[in-house]
Amino acid sequence: MTGRERGVLALLVTMLTAVGGSGCFDESEERAFASPAHADSAAMSVDSSEQARRRALEPGALGTVNAAPVSGWTGPGGEPFEVAIRTRDPLSAQARRFGTITLRVSLRARAPDLGQYPCTSCHLGRRMTLVDTRIADAHENVRPIHPGQTGATCATCHAPDNVELLALRSGERATLDHTYRLCAQCHFAQAESWAGGAHGKRLDGWQGRRVVMGCADCHDPHAPALEPRIPFRAPRIQRTGGREP
Amino acid sequence: MNSGTPRVARPGDDGTLLRKRMDRRRALHVLLGGAAAGAQAVSACTSSSAATEAEREARVLQWQEYIKRNYRFMTDEERGETIDRLERLTKLRTGADVSIQTTAAQPGVVFGYAFNISRCKGFRSCVEACINENNLDRRAATQYIRIFEMKNGEVDLDHADATFEHEVPAEGHFYLGTQCFQCANPPCVKVCPVGATWQEPDGITVIDYDWCIGCRYCMAACPYWARRFNWSAPDVPAEEVNPVQHYLGNRARKQGVVEKCTFCIHRTRQGRLPACAEACPTGARVFGNLLDPDSEIRWVLANKRIFRLKEDLRTEPRFWYFTD
Numbered sequence: 001m002t003g004r005e006r007g008v009l010a011l012l013v014t015m016l017t018a019v020g021g022s023g024c025f026d027e028s029e030e031r032a033f034a035s036p037a038h039a040d041s042a043a044m045s046v047d048s049s050e051q052a053r054r055r056a057l058e059p060g061a062l063g064t065v066n067a068a069p070v071s072g073w074t075g076p077g078g079e080p081f082e083v084a085i086r087t088r089d090p091l092s093a094q095a096r097r098f099g100t101i102t103l104r105v106s107l108r109a110r111a112p113d114l115g116q117y118p119c120t121s122c123h124l125g126r127r128m129t130l131v132d133t134r135i136a137d138a139h140e141n142v143r144p145i146h147p148g149q150t151g152a153t154c155a156t157c158h159a160p161d162n163v164e165l166l167a168l169r170s171g172e173r174a175t176l177d178h179t180y181r182l183c184a185q186c187h188f189a190q191a192e193s194w195a196g197g198a199h200g201k202r203l204d205g206w207q208g209r210r211v212v213m214g215c216a217d218c219h220d221p222h223a224p225a226l227e228p229r230i231p232f233r234a235p236r237i238q239r240t241g242g243r244e245p
Numbered sequence: 246m247n248s249g250t251p252r253v254a255r256p257g258d259d260g261t262l263l264r265k266r267m268d269r270r271r272a273l274h275v276l277l278g279g280a281a282a283g284a285q286a287v288s289a290c291t292s293s294s295a296a297t298e299a300e301r302e303a304r305v306l307q308w309q310e311y312i313k314r315n316y317r318f319m320t321d322e323e324r325g326e327t328i329d330r331l332e333r334l335t336k337l338r339t340g341a342d343v344s345i346q347t348t349a350a351q352p353g354v355v356f357g358y359a360f361n362i363s364r365c366k367g368f369r370s371c372v373e374a375c376i377n378e379n380n381l382d383r384r385a386a387t388q389y390i391r392i393f394e395m396k397n398g399e400v401d402l403d404h405a406d407a408t409f410e411h412e413v414p415a416e417g418h419f420y421l422g423t424q425c426f427q428c429a430n431p432p433c434v435k436v437c438p439v440g441a442t443w444q445e446p447d448g449i450t451v452i453d454y455d456w457c458i459g460c461r462y463c464m465a466a467c468p469y470w471a472r473r474f475n476w477s478a479p480d481v482p483a484e485e486v487n488p489v490q491h492y493l494g495n496r497a498r499k500q501g502v503v504e505k506c507t508f509c510i511h512r513t514r515q516g517r518l519p520a521c522a523e524a525c526p527t528g529a530r531v532f533g534n535l536l537d538p539d540s541e542i543r544w545v546l547a548n549k550r551i552f553r554l555k556e557d558l559r560t561e562p563r564f565w566y567f568t569d
Contacts, residue, residue, distance in 0.1 A: 193569060197541025198361065198549055201528040206540065207516035218526070226527065228412045231392075232369035 108203060108213050110177045119164050145223040157182055157221070179216040187215075303337045306330045315440060316453040316492060328492065335497060343488040345496050348514045350447035356508050356563065357448075357535040358522075359545045360422055363569040364529035367392055367413035367420040374524030375424075378509060379495040380487055382479035389473065389506040390424045390521060402554075423554070424521070425450065425471035425506035426562030433463035433472065442503075447514070448535075448563055449507050451493035459501035468555050469562070472505045508532070535563065 111118075147156055159165040165173040166182045174181040184191035193199035194212070201218065203211040218226070313319070313327050328345050335343050372390045381387040393405035397417050405421070414420070431450050434442050441456035442463055464472045478500040490496040491511035498504050509519035513532070517523075522530040533540035545551070549567040 189569070193549075196544035196548055197531060197533075198359075198545045198567065199364070199528055199569070201525065202518065202531075202541065203523070205516040206513065206518055206533045213528075218528070226366060228366075228414060229368060230411075231367055231409065231413050232373040233410070 108211055108217060110179070110214055110217055111175065114176065143220075143223045146221060176216075177214065179214050179221065183215040183221075299337050303334055306334050306337075310334070310455065313455065315456050317440075317443060324492070331492075331496065339483050339486070341483050341486050341488065343486065343490050343496070346489075346491045346511055346514075348491065348511070350445050350449075351514065352446075353534075353536055355448040355535045356427065356513060357533060357542045357546075357565070358427075358508070358519075358563065359531040359542055359549075359551070359565045359567055361527075361529040361531070361569065362419055362421050362566050364527045365392070365420040365422060365525075366527055366529075367394060367409065367415075367418075368526060370524045370526055371422065371521035371530065374520040375506075377485065378487055378512075378520035379506075380479065380481045380490075380497065382475065382477075382498075383482065383485075384480040385476065387473050387475075387479070387504075389471070390422055391470075392420050392422045394418050394420055421566065423469055423471070424564075425508075426469055426554070426560070426564035427508060429561035429563060430559060432466040432468065432558075432560060436462040436466040438462065445493075449493075449510055449513075450505070451507055451510065452503060452505065453493070454496070454498050454502045454504070457502040459503065461503060463503055468558050468560060472503050474503050475500055 144154075147153060154163075155167070157166055159167040159173055162173075164176060166176065166179065168174055168181060169185055172181075180191060180194065190199055194215075200215075201213045203213065215221070310327065310330055314323065316324070319327070324347050328347060331345055332343055335341055369390075369392055372388055372392065375381065375390050376383070376388065379389065381389070391407045393402055393407050394409045394413075394415065395401060395405045395418060397419055400421070402421075402423075409415070427444075427448050427450055429444075429448065431444055434444055434450060438460060439456060439458055441458070442450060442452045444450045459474070461472075461474055464474060475498050479498050481497075487495060489511055491507075491514070494507045494510040509517075509521075513519055518532050519530075522532045531541050531545050533542035535542060537543065545567055546565060549569075551565045551567045553562050553565055
């Protein structure tokens with residue numbers, strides 16, 4: 001059995017089981033979708049500077065290398081989320097494979113960063129009808145390598161009646177913030193690593209609340225491979241001793 | 246020298262310079278009639294009339310810095326005093342306002358690091374972040390992190406390329422980064438003749454830059470080439486200095502002392518990730534508390550194929566490599 005066949009088989013099993021066990025995921029996604037993810041940042045702005053300073057010094061405070069934005073990196077309501085996960089234990093595999101684990105992390109909200117979001121800013125009523133005149137290069141940035149190579153179409157991932165939602169094999173819908181639910185249907189090994197902490201960037205500290213980036217924060221869903229680039233300049237001194245590599 | 250033992254001043258101790266039990270630094274204090282007065286006297290002797298007030302103050306502070314003790318044996322009061330002096334000296338010399346922490350290790354925490362060699366693409370974003378975060382010498386291009394490019398199928402650091410400039414990732418190659426592994430059994434600490442480097446309770450091996458004599462035994466002892474020597478005083482442009490500093494970490498180093506990666510001690514002791522882990526765009530770097538069973542690092546160690554460099558040396562590095 002080749003790797004691809006195994007993947008397809010697992011996908012089918014996932015579909016069957018997920019239909020039966022749709023209680024795997026709670027309703028927080030829908031709530032997160034209904035309420036703007038920037039609610040936290042609005043609350044932040046009314047903080048006094050002293051409060052903001054104290055919050056920035058807390059162990060759980062968000063930070064980037066140059067101490068940049070504190071707001072905008074919020075999880076959906078700060079809620080933990082759940083994801084289906086495989087286990088390597090063959091005996092309990094059947095029982096636990098499609099169970100859930102609760103991650104002690106927050107998911108970075110993605111929708112606010114999307115350039116053409118919400119779709120209704122151009123499309124009327126979330127359907128593929130343009131507001132005004134047709135914009136020829138509206139989706140020029142979409143390079144459908146990923147669905148193209150697998151013989152899939154837009155509707156493989158996007159809900160046909162609402163492109164702002166992702167259609168899962170189970171018939172459920174996921175928001176664009178929760179791409180891991182869609183991606184994990186095929187890339188379950190990566191999803192397992194991601195849930196455990198071996199794949200995907202952690203943004204908050206090592207202590208307290210963790211914020212994790214979702215799949216599409218790094219991978220363009222339409223062309224998932226990272227672009228090659230010229231690295232940061234090389235060290236001028238490679239060796240400091242005769243035997244040192 | 247036996248300066249290590251904290252001592253309680255006893256009546257009759259003061260001024261008895263010939264008594265063996267008084268350490269040399271304290272004797273110097275007494276000899277100078279108190280640090281400040283002594284330094285004033287010295288500066289008065291040596292300074293020209295053209296010396297400005299700031300230069301004179303810096304000279305006084307510098308003299309007081311010369312006669313302080315090893316960081317490990319300072320009282321809290323002494324630590325506060327040296328922090329004040331160092332911050333003031335930086336202000337006088339570079340105009341920069343820095344804040345130097347003395348944050349101690351958190352109880353129940355031992356730091357561990359894991360590096361995913363299947364994920365690293367050789368972008369060196371970690372190197373860039375490390376330079377900015379740790380105030381590394383820009384002129385000598387000091388770098389704590391090395392990213393080695395190797396052909397798939399071989400782990401041969403002797404023939405690896407750490408100076409690649411081409412577009413990455415290169416076809417048929419993988420990338421392995423090294424830095425200080427914060428060994429649990431560190432050979433560098435054993436060889437230090439003056440006790441200027443030691444292992445902290447959270448596993449970070451640190452250096453007291455004001456106690457280091459620059460003999461570089463530790464560099465010879467380290468099997469992982471993790472330590473760097475300052476052949477000249479580090480040159481960091483004033484506007485690029487990271488003002489968030491730790492006494493044992495990224496504060497200004499001097500000429501002739503050794504420095505090394507401290508897992509960004511000024512960040513990690515505040516609960517944040519090291520700059521390299523936060524900067525990595527691929528998520529190849531995993532950092533956490535080895536004593537916390539729910540941490541990411543523990544998940545990696547339990548679920549991934551892992552190895553360490555030169556395990557046969559029994560240095561017990563707290564830095565693991567893993568593959569997907």
